[in-house]
Amino acid sequence: MRIETIYRYPVKGLTPEAMGEAALRAGRAIEWDRAFALAQGDCGFDEAAPAWRPKTEFLCLARNIEAAALEARFDPDRSLLTLVARDGAALDANPLTASGREAIGGFIAAALPTAMRGVPRFVHVGDEHSFCDHDGQVISLIGLGSLAALSAVVGSPREKMRFRANIYVEGIEAWAEFGWIGRTLAIGAARLVVVERINRCAATCVNPGTGLRDANPVKELMTHFGHVDCGVFAEVVTPGRIGVGDAVTVMS
Template structure:
């Protein structure tokens, strides 16, 4: 098996950023993955005491399909986050400062329009990951499983619908569902598979058009009797991995 695609998602719900390589620490996520999020005004998120909240408390494609049309890129060295709307309106600010977070939050709130609830706030809390699990994870998806799924539904389901960190080749379709509790050597890191990735209505959103034009949750249930595509894993031994690196089931 080998890594074919490697991504991070700096802002929860927004653009995937392709990586050539990354390095993870024990118990952590890919650096800058889900490091920022716009919390809805009714979420009750407390940056002084950050804890897990379900995704609907934040701007996310599950609730906000138009978020797929925002282009975003984060430059950690320059400490600049740029977000551009379809009409060309753009915000560029330092998301690590209160001033920058306020500016970015106002831009995203304006973009959400009626979908904004209360007074949303844009957050970055050092050490906190705004992922959909209660602890930091790395998500991995099997390209063979996606291809089998596409053959069943008779159409393309772009991998960007599923927002994984790692897409890999070389395993039979759905083999990853048997890996729960097993460890994987991923390049120089070791990951332990925790669970399958339960899919939600975010996958309905076409990443190109921002329209809800498919129902992968219903399709998965219809063809396979479950709603999982991909796996979540925790880092048990830190290390570096890159595009093309081998993945080995230990």
């Protein structure tokens, strides 16, 4: 088994960024993964005491299909977040400053007015918090064999980016990753303990290319396989650098 692709999602609910390699840190998500989020006006997130909140309190594809129309790119070397709307409107701003976050929040609210509830806040609280759907800092992995099995039974491709994983693994049997729960994965010097399966939500209904809801993978998974899970969450226990093409080994 090998890593086919690696992605991070700097802004929760917005577009991914492909990575050739990543430096994994113990107890942390991939650097800058879900580092930023747009908190809806009814969100209970407190920057002074950051704690996990349900994804529906933020801009998210499960509830806000409009988010698929907004492209996000983050350059950590320049501390610069670039947002581009479908109509060509664009913004460059520093999301690590209060003024930058205010500008970004205003841009997103103007670009996606129908997705807003109340007065939104663009939030970031540093390395100690990730706006992941999991209540801890984790890395998500999906075996491409599982996606191939789903595509085969429904008779249509189910694009991998519907599932917004960090690492996609090739050379693996369908659903084999479910057998990794409680086991340790070795990728180079890094070690990851697989903690649980990922149950899927309505975000997977959104076609990443068109931005339209054109399928229901949650229903398809339940109908054909008796569960709504696709992929697994893992926690990094030993740091190390990983890259596309690296072998993934399940340790005994």
